[in-house]
Amino acid sequence: MAKDIFYTALDIGTSKVCTIVAQVGPEGDLKIVGTGLVPSQGMAKGRIVNVSEAQEAIRASVNEAQHYLGSRIPWAYVSISGAHISCFNTTGIMHPATEESPVSIEDIDQLIQTSYPEVAEDKEVLHVIPVNYVVDGYLGVRNPVGLHAGRVQVESHVVLGERDVVSETLHAVEDCGVPVRSLVLSSLASSESTLTEDEREIGVVLADIGAGATDLAIFKDGSLWYNASIPVGGNQLTRDLSVALGMPYYFAEDLKDKWGHASPNGDEAGEEVLLPSFQGQPRRLIRRTALCKPLIDRLQETLGLIMVKIQQAGLHRFPPGGIVLTGGTAEIPGLQQMAKQILGCPVRVASPLGIRGLSHEQNKPSFSTVIGLLLWSIKNHGEKKVYNNGERSSWGHKTFFQRIKKAVQVK
Ligand SMILES: Nc1ncnc2c1ncn2[C@@H]1O[C@H](COP(=O)(O)OP(=O)(O)OP(=O)(O)O)[C@@H](O)[C@H]1O
Ligand SMILES: [Mg+2]
Incomplete structure (x- = not known):
């Protein structure tokens, strides 16, 4: 029998640290079951400047949410932002094996992998997001799966963070006893809940x-x-x-x-x-x-x-x-x-859209990131990302479509 799944979002902001735990039932019904909201400390301009102070706030926020949940949070999706973030667009190209068989989801998965950039030692890849495709010279193709093509090109948006900041954020949270499944760019998370x-x-x-x-x-x-x-x-x-x-x-x-x-x-x-x-x-x-x-x-x-x-x-x-x-x-x-x-x-x-059962307090613009993180984590089905200076993430295109389907079901 399908079990309930718990998703946790942790937004470490400059003014507040907010943890929200949601339960997604077998039917896709979503319920917020734990919240921890505490004033932030040890943060400036979106990044950790004093680890022990920041951890105190993270621990307090997580404990509060765990108290509602009645058990330990198994893992969390965590926000990251600040001036250390940079972005650029890359391309990847592939030639499907035969023109007779259509482009498969696996082909697209591989194609996206080819758009992963080589990054400097001090950078970490946070996101590689496919933007659009060029199929045999036709621009702006949104989804090439199922098309017969000799050449497919993807344009991807790459988000990088400074390696030190990324590992500091990971350690700050994990040392509080919460494994980090993935870091998500704050603005990307906010967009999930508002646009x-x-x-x-x-x-x-x-x-x-x-x-x-x-x-x-x-x-x-x-x-x-x-x-x-x-x-x-x-x-x-x-x-x-x-x-x-x-x-x-x-x-x-x-x-x-x-x-x-x-x-x-x-x-x-x-x-x-x-x-x-x-x-x-x-x-x-x-x-x-x-x-x-x-x-x-x-x-x-x-x-x-x-x-x-x-x-x-x-x-x-x-x-x-x-x-x-x-x-x-x-x-x-x-x-x-x-x-x-x-x-x-x-x-x-904009205040967060797309989640029923938010309290009046949570239904405000300052909660867009944490609610968006939650939606992002559900959309990505709680998938774990490996951070290791450019090591490729496990996020494939196959599950991408499935995840979107799942996310739509729970909204
Ligand atoms: N009604 C209001 N009028 C003016 N400012 C407000 C109001 N309500 C909240 N704020 C301001 O919003 C800010 C907090 O916003 P938010 O919770 O989005 O920040 P954060 O996520 O902690 O920080 P950051 O994302 O920059 O790291 C505070 O500066 C607070 O003074
Ligand atoms: Mg914020």
């Missing part, structure tokens, strides 16, 4: 604006095509506000959360905010628009940096799907309006 198939098809930019970084992923023709990380996030907004008001960081964080606004042109424009007392100073009133000014400046700058990255990716304008904003900082009111004005494209603020 629609239509957006991926027509082309879209995903921007996950977290606490320490803004992670970008560009999709074209249904696949990831480019990714980048900008080392600016909500922490900078809070720091700017703290400097502007001459108040400690934690006061500024609270004020940002309660009163922050990216386009205060409505009723909020006339509002006044009573600031807390600090170092014996009397409490004072300031206009909400004045409080928002440093936040607006930083957000405008961040949107400007997103545009620069889009240009660096080789695009002259935003793709037709525009931009989807997620991550905790995307929760600031008025950001959609500001982004529309600055970027001049369709803008959507």
Whole structure:
């Protein structure tokens, strides 16, 4: 009899560490059975800077989730991001044995293997994702399986991480007693839970604006095509506000959360905010628009940096799907309006889609990565990836289609 399978996602963010365990039943029904959410420590701009502090947070988050589960977490899919990530596109070519027999799933599996790059000693391959195929000169073929062809070429998107950072992340988690099945690029995970198939098809930019970084992923023709990380996030907004008001960081964080606004042109424009007392100073009133000014400046700058990255990716304008904003900082009111004005494209603020039974707390943009990790892990059927400086992963195309089928069933 088919058994329930447990999938665990662990998102190690700059502001929070979140573990979610989901149970997938034999019928594909998915239920969240354990959650562990704790403030992060030992992290900066999406990467571990103090291992023992980070481990304390990871352990606390995992323990909390295990407590709900009532047993040990067998393994987890873990997020990775930061400025050490790089990406490029490669090609692989194959000549099927005979033109009489159609291209098989095994052929495609081998073809994708040929697009694996040789990487430098200090790099680790995180993802090799097939983008599209050229079959006997015909461009843009999405799935060559079943076609009769003399020559098939694949274009793959390769994501690399710095080997030291990758092994540090792996060890940080595994030393807490949780084997890592696979590391997944944060923005790729977030895209799993926020983007629609239509957006991926027509082309879209995903921007996950977290606490320490803004992670970008560009999709074209249904696949990831480019990714980048900008080392600016909500922490900078809070720091700017703290400097502007001459108040400690934690006061500024609270004020940002309660009163922050990216386009205060409505009723909020006339509002006044009573600031807390600090170092014996009397409490004072300031206009909400004045409080928002440093936040607006930083957000405008961040949107400007997103545009620069889009240009660096080789695009002259935003793709037709525009931009989807997620991550905790995307929760600031008025950001959609500001982004529309600055970027001049369709803008959507996204919370995780595709999983039933999320609590109100989990159904927010800051949970897009962890929920996306969960969906990614189910889609890849919990498959284990080997990290060993360029060693080929075991992810074949055969199971890729099966996994997608399975993932669709559980959604
Ligand atoms: N309503 C809100 N208004 C403004 N900022 C918010 C709001 N809610 C959350 N944030 C900010 O979102 C950030 C946390 O977002 P998120 O949980 O996505 O970050 P993270 O995943 O921990 O960090 P990163 O992905 O950068 O490593 C914090 O800076 C927090 O202040
Ligand atoms: Mg994040």
